[in-house]
Amino acid sequence: MTTVFGIPIQALFSQLLVGLINGSFYALLSLGLAIIFGLLNVINFCHGALYMLGALLAWLMLEHAGIGYWPALILSPLAVGLFGALIERTMLKRLRGLDPLYGLLLTFGLALVIQGVARNYFGVSGEPYDIPPQLTGGKNLGFMYLPNYRGWVILVSVLLCTLTWFVTERTRLGSYLRAATENPLLVQAFGINVPRLITITYGLGVALAAFAGVMAAPIYRVSPLMGADLIIVVFAVVVIGGMGSIFGSIVTGFALGVIEGLTKVFYPEASSTVVFVIMAIVLLVKPAGLFGRTT
Amino acid sequence: MTTHGVEAKPSTAAEVRIASRAELRSLRVPIAILIVVCLVAPFLVYPVFLMKMLCFALFACAFNLLIGYVGLLSFGHALFLGGAGYLAAHAARVWGLPFELAVLTGTATATVLGLVVGWVAIRRQGIYFAMITLALAQMFYFFCLRAPFTGGEDGIQGVPRGKLLGLLSLDNNLTMYFVVLAIFLLGFFFVFRVIHSPFGQVLKAVRENEPRAVSLGYKSDHYKLIAFVLSAAVSGLAGATKAIVFQLASLTDVYWSTSGEVILMVLLGGLGTIFGPVVGAVVIVCVESFLAQIGGWVTVVQGGLFIVCVLAFRRGIIGELARVLHRPL
Numbered sequence: 295m296t297t298v299f300g301i302p303i304q305a306l307f308s309q310l311l312v313g314l315i316n317g318s319f320y321a322l323l324s325l326g327l328a329i330i331f332g333l334l335n336v337i338n339f340c341h342g343a344l345y346m347l348g349a350l351l352a353w354l355m356l357e358h359a360g361i362g363y364w365p366a367l368i369l370s371p372l373a374v375g376l377f378g379a380l381i382e383r384t385m386l387k388r389l390r391g392l393d394p395l396y397g398l399l400l401t402f403g404l405a406l407v408i409q410g411v412a413r414n415y416f417g418v419s420g421e422p423y424d425i426p427p428q429l430t431g432g433k434n435l436g437f438m439y440l441p442n443y444r445g446w447v448i449l450v451s452v453l454l455c456t457l458t459w460f461v462t463e464r465t466r467l468g469s470y471l472r473a474a475t476e477n478p479l480l481v482q483a484f485g486i487n488v489p490r491l492i493t494i495t496y497g498l499g500v501a502l503a504a505f506a507g508v509m510a511a512p513i514y515r516v517s518p519l520m521g522a523d524l525i526i527v528v529f530a531v532v533v534i535g536g537m538g539s540i541f542g543s544i545v546t547g548f549a550l551g552v553i554e555g556l557t558k559v560f561y562p563e564a565s566s567t568v569v570f571v572i573m574a575i576v577l578l579v580k581p582a583g584l585f586g587r588t589t
Numbered sequence: 590m591t592t593h594g595v596e597a598k599p600s601t602a603a604e605v606r607i608a609s610r611a612e613l614r615s616l617r618v619p620i621a622i623l624i625v626v627c628l629v630a631p632f633l634v635y636p637v638f639l640m641k642m643l644c645f646a647l648f649a650c651a652f653n654l655l656i657g658y659v660g661l662l663s664f665g666h667a668l669f670l671g672g673a674g675y676l677a678a679h680a681a682r683v684w685g686l687p688f689e690l691a692v693l694t695g696t697a698t699a700t701v702l703g704l705v706v707g708w709v710a711i712r713r714q715g716i717y718f719a720m721i722t723l724a725l726a727q728m729f730y731f732f733c734l735r736a737p738f739t740g741g742e743d744g745i746q747g748v749p750r751g752k753l754l755g756l757l758s759l760d761n762n763l764t765m766y767f768v769v770l771a772i773f774l775l776g777f778f779f780v781f782r783v784i785h786s787p788f789g790q791v792l793k794a795v796r797e798n799e800p801r802a803v804s805l806g807y808k809s810d811h812y813k814l815i816a817f818v819l820s821a822a823v824s825g826l827a828g829a830t831k832a833i834v835f836q837l838a839s840l841t842d843v844y845w846s847t848s849g850e851v852i853l854m855v856l857l858g859g860l861g862t863i864f865g866p867v868v869g870a871v872v873i874v875c876v877e878s879f880l881a882q883i884g885g886w887v888t889v890v891q892g893g894l895f896i897v898c899v900l901a902f903r904r905g906i907i908g909e910l911a912r913v914l915h916r917p918l
Binding site for chain 2: 393410522570
């Protein structure tokens with residue numbers, strides 16, 4: 295068997311794949327965080343909980359209504375997006391103009407409530423969610439075996455990230471959004487309904503998280519705490535990348551997933567901490583983050 | 590964060606000193622009440638329960654020093670509570686150190702950890718500071734999960750309480766209580782002293798208007814770092830004491846939920862108030878022990894309290910009381 299640095303090449307590529315998968319979720323989640331932060335100036339702590347809610351809704355729909363993976367991929371983000379819009383309208387809206395830390399605390403409270411309720415009804419052990427029949431099996435690429443579903447997740451994540459980038463950078467809605475990020479008052483003066491824009495943005499951001507959750511359901515087990523630790527890693531990713539650029543969040547997300555995967559091969563003890571170590575190093579060298587603007 | 594009680598806005602140094610003295614005088618009565626309640630309580634309530642309150646109250650006071658007076662929201666303070674707890678437990682159990690030295694070991698550990706974490710984290714402000722401290726604390730959690738001396742999921746159990754100064758056995762809960770009370774009061778007055786010192790005035794200046802403080806020649810980063818280290822040290826004192834009292838150091842104390850808990854205590858009690866953290870800690874410890882009997886709704890209630898506090902009750906219990914009474918508390 296071929297080896298690289300004494301590691302079988304099969305193992306190397308399979309961990310690389312795991313890294314890319316994790317990276318997909320980091321990218322999708324940090325992207326949503328960055329968009330929400332840009333417009334609302336709020337770090338959405340319940341992003342992980344809403345990612346979990348997306349997965350949980352998909353599981354519930356399958357279990358109780360027989361609604362499969364494909365409709366769930368649309369319905370679940372839609373429901374979570376509406377829920378997010380409701381959160382924004384009823385709660386986050388009241389915090390506008392206050393110290394942004396209050397937004398963090400509010401969404402932390404929301405995360406506790408959502409996760410707590412889910413845990414009371416579903417327990418902590420989690421439920422498996424089957425891969426849709428169209429995507430079972432896999433391909434032998436010669437140097438490694440690629441399960442179809444994992445390939446699909448990476449493909450869709452890349453597409454979705456590109457789409458989000460395109461919408462924010464190249465469309466009219468995106469230009470409103472960027473303008474409102476810079477100067478909401480002026481944008482409002484031009485007759486654009488900024489409060490509605492904010493609600494839509496928050497809804498879309500959390501819908502993205504729920505979408506990631508549905509995609510994650512067949513890979514990890516659907517459990518009430520699946521988003522709790524993930525969100526902390528995503529925070530580190532966001533600190534490393536800096537929240538200034540959409541492109542930056544995407545690249546950082548994928549890159550850190552891959553680095554984490556490679557660490558699992560070469561030094562498994564550090565695989566759960568490597569992202570945090572990188573964060574500390576980046577802070578020492580370039581405090582604004584790799585793609586960040588100094589504020 | 591800029592929520593605090595009613596404060597006059599003195600302008601000159603002399604006025605500051607006078608206002609500060611007046612505030613100290615006006616706090617005499619509440620402090621006396623606090624001490625009397627603490628002295629009477631163990632004869633009415635189970636001392637171990639009270640010791641839990643005191644440890645968390647001290648932890649909350651340390652946390653309040655940072656958020657209430659410097660405006661830094663640390664989301665990783667469990668690191669210092671739990672880290673000190675592990676070291677104190679290890680010192681008492683494996684190295685066989687007496688009570689005082691075990692607590693000191695834990696406190697020293699937290700101080701060093703505070704220096705390292707603070708040094709990294711103060712490079713960013715506001716929301717980033719919160720995320721960075723959270724991430725570093727999570728890193729420490731994973732370290733504790735794997736490190737050989739922490740006992741992983743089991744934690745360090747059966748830590749001996751030992752004897753105070755080699756004389757007084759601490760196995761008696763009432764004796765232990767008064768030692769913990771002494772430690773709490775020591776920490777409480779230390780934080781109180783820091784807040785009302787010239788150093789504390791600079792911290793408030795940094796909180797209110799950092800660019801202005803910098804332009805006046807204060808190295809705001811140094812002040813923030815010192816405040817962070819002091820806060821970490823007092824948190825460590827609380828954590829080390831807690832580990833010895835409960836004869837247990839566990840992963841719960843380094844997990845992010847504990848960091849969230851202390852934030853809730855201070856928020857509920859009143860950010861930037863002297864007594865808020867104590868009241869907040871007492872309320873939260875009571876709520877948790879009450880809810881522990883009726884099942885797993887603790888996190889839901891905690892989350893609900895967060896939401897209510899942030900939306901409608903930002904001054905907290907003591908902050909509201911101070912507003913009604915027109916005096917700082």
